[in-house]
Amino acid sequence: APSFRTRESNSTCRKTTVAILGGGVAGITAAQALSNQSVSDFLIIEYNGDIGGRMTHTNFGEDPDGNPYVIELGANWIQGLGVEGGPENPIWTFAKEYNISNTYSDYSSILTYNETGYVNYTDMLDEFDEYWGVFEQDAGYILSENLQDRSVRAGLYQSGWKPKKDMMAQAVEWWMWDWETSYSPEESSFIFGITGYNLTFYQYSEENNLVVDPRGFNYWLKGVASTFLKPNDTRLLLNTIVTDVAYSSDGVTVTMDDGSCVEAAYAICTFSLGVLQNDVVTFEPELPDWKDTSIATFQMGTYTKIFLQFNETFWDPDTQFFLYASPTSRGYYPVWQSLSTEGFLPGSNIIFATVVGRESYRIEAQDDETTEAELMEVLREMFPNITIPDPIAIKYPRWSLEPWAYGSYSNWPPGTTLENHQNLRANVETLYFAGEHTSSQYFGFLHGAWFEGREAGERIAGLITSECMNVESGCGNYTSYDVLHGTTTLDEYNAFNGMPISPFYVADSEDE
Numbered sequence: 001a002p003s004f005r006t007r008e009s010n011s012t013c014r015k016t017t018v019a020i021l022g023g024g025v026a027g028i029t030a031a032q033a034l035s036n037q038s039v040s041d042f043l044i045i046e047y048n049g050d051i052g053g054r055m056t057h058t059n060f061g062e063d064p065d066g067n068p069y070v071i072e073l074g075a076n077w078i079q080g081l082g083v084e085g086g087p088e089n090p091i092w093t094f095a096k097e098y099n100i101s102n103t104y105s106d107y108s109s110i111l112t113y114n115e116t117g118y119v120n121y122t123d124m125l126d127e128f129d130e131y132w133g134v135f136e137q138d139a140g141y142i143l144s145e146n147l148q149d150r151s152v153r154a155g156l157y158q159s160g161w162k163p164k165k166d167m168m169a170q171a172v173e174w175w176m177w178d179w180e181t182s183y184s185p186e187e188s189s190f191i192f193g194i195t196g197y198n199l200t201f202y203q204y205s206e207e208n209n210l211v212v213d214p215r216g217f218n219y220w221l222k223g224v225a226s227t228f229l230k231p232n233d234t235r236l237l238l239n240t241i242v243t244d245v246a247y248s249s250d251g252v253t254v255t256m257d258d259g260s261c262v263e264a265a266y267a268i269c270t271f272s273l274g275v276l277q278n279d280v281v282t283f284e285p286e287l288p289d290w291k292d293t294s295i296a297t298f299q300m301g302t303y304t305k306i307f308l309q310f311n312e313t314f315w316d317p318d319t320q321f322f323l324y325a326s327p328t329s330r331g332y333y334p335v336w337q338s339l340s341t342e343g344f345l346p347g348s349n350i351i352f353a354t355v356v357g358r359e360s361y362r363i364e365a366q367d368d369e370t371t372e373a374e375l376m377e378v379l380r381e382m383f384p385n386i387t388i389p390d391p392i393a394i395k396y397p398r399w400s401l402e403p404w405a406y407g408s409y410s411n412w413p414p415g416t417t418l419e420n421h422q423n424l425r426a427n428v429e430t431l432y433f434a435g436e437h438t439s440s441q442y443f444g445f446l447h448g449a450w451f452e453g454r455e456a457g458e459r460i461a462g463l464i465t466s467e468c469m470n471v472e473s474g475c476g477n478y479t480s481y482d483v484l485h486g487t488t489t490l491d492e493y494n495a496f497n498g499m500p501i502s503p504f505y506v507a508d509s510e511d512e
């Protein structure tokens with residue numbers, strides 16, 4: 001282990017043993033793991049003015065007394081709670097400990113619409129569920145037999161689900177797939193899409209509870225942080241933007257946009273995959289090819305909630321979800337969620353629409369007025385017999401443009417491997433990585449960030465204290481793979497496989 005504290009250093013950089021880059025769930029959990037092993041010499045460096053990262057809230061609209069409501073712009077659900085006697089999602093454990101107010105999302109509380117208004121196609125939701133049974137078994141078979149991965153689209157097709165151009169079936173499919181992963185079935189890995197689903201919803205439970213708490217969802221994380229950080233703790237550097245990370249086997253130097261710097265024996269980078277993919281931070285030396293390939297391979301999705309407040313609740317106040325099938329465009333403002341319903345913010349007259357992927361990019365790039373006009377057109381199609389007033393407030397985040405996130409959460413493309421993902425997790429010398437995206441089990445979820453932050457903290461604490469708490473996979477270096485092989489060897493590029501001409505053939509060249 002590098003013994004930073006004994007190293008000679010003449011630089012004026014602030015010195016610490018562990019620099020934790022980012023104060024989201026993974027960063028705070030990493031710091032907690034270090035503290036739990038009495039490693040108190042760390043610094044948390046955070047871009048924003050508060051901790052929480054992608055679990056963030058804001059004020060919106062007004063209640064009858066003129067006070068704003070609090071809405072969650074990022075993470076909103078505790079997903080997969082746990083059952084009596086079984087393992088429990090740690091976020092659910094914290095939600096209970098800190099009395100985070102939340103309500104069960106009842107996915108059967110749904111009304112379905114198309115461009116003509118209310119049309120009941122909920123039977124298609126049940127139909128999709130039947131295909132899902134076959135679909136997930138197929139994925140399990142592919143995994144256990146080590147067969148080639150394919151897309152979720154291919155998996156759905158082979159299970160018999162073919163929505164074709166039926167836009168209501170497309171809306172159902174969006175509700176069942178894209179809404180969770182923020183990518184289409186074509187863009188998602190069959191094996192790892194199903195693995196991720198199983199590990200959260202079958203290991204814990206299929207329940208999702210939506211958080212609506214005036215203190216914000218991240219109140220629990222602040223509670224956790226307060227167990228090892230004092231008020232105004234000088235180890236938490238807020239409003240501090242990292243621009244360069246220089247690493248070696250001796251330690252890491254982190255430089256900020258104001259020119260200040262921190263030298264550490266180790267660093268844990270918890271920046272999102274979107275941040276890593278957008279060259280916000282320069283790594284010196286450049287990250288090795290195996291690391292860079294993994295950063296390039298995995299996807300950063302975008303999930304956008306668009307909140308509207310009206311002066312009345314013109315939709316059914318007893319229904320939680322409203323599904324809309326656009327006649328022309330799959331994923332065009334498909335899911336609407338009422339917050340005006342009992343258990344959420346009753347009487348608030350707030351409803352929000354969710355879009356993901358390409359629609360998110362499109363909508364996040366346009367102004368509120370343009371989006372409001374599109375939303376109102378959809379609502380007027382859904383409720384043709386009601387005179388819908390104009391909204392009194394609109395708000396939505398631009399996740400795809402946020403320089404500290406560049407997207408919402410990660411997803412696995414078809415055809416990748418666990419080894420490739422392991423390279424996303426693995427450390428490069430003294431520089432470690434953690435976050436939602438480094439979790440192969442729970443990518444995209446708060447609990448994924450929590451487990452990964454804890455593991456990175458424990459691995460480093462194990463090096464420093466010589467006592468390894470991470471019993472299953474050890475401390476110090478993560479496993480990584482220098483080479484990721486494909487499935488077809490060069491000699492198999494031949495006529496029998498439909499390629500009699502060498503893929504390297506160049507006309508008029510002496511060499512093939």
Ligand SMILES: Cc1cc2nc3c(=O)[nH]c(=O)nc-3n(C[C@H](O)[C@H](O)[C@H](O)COP(=O)(O)OP(=O)(O)OC[C@H]3O[C@@H](n4cnc5c(N)ncnc54)[C@H](O)[C@@H]3O)c2cc1C
Pocket residue numbers: 021022023024025026027045046047048051052053054055073074075076077078079240241242243270271272275280281303304305399403404405407408409434435436437444445446447448449
């Ligand atoms: C819209 C949306 C909806 C979601 N819904 C759910 C949900 O319902 N349930 C669920 O379980 N999960 C949900 N998630 C996912 C969940 O929010 C994430 O998995 C989790 O918050 C990620 O935590 P993290 O610590 O890995 O990353 P982050 O929260 O991104 O933390 C990284 C930190 O690094 C900081 N940072 C970035 N760049 C720099 C820099 N250059 N210098 C200094 N600091 C920097 C950031 O400000 C951030 O605080 C949702 C996410 C979004 C965006």
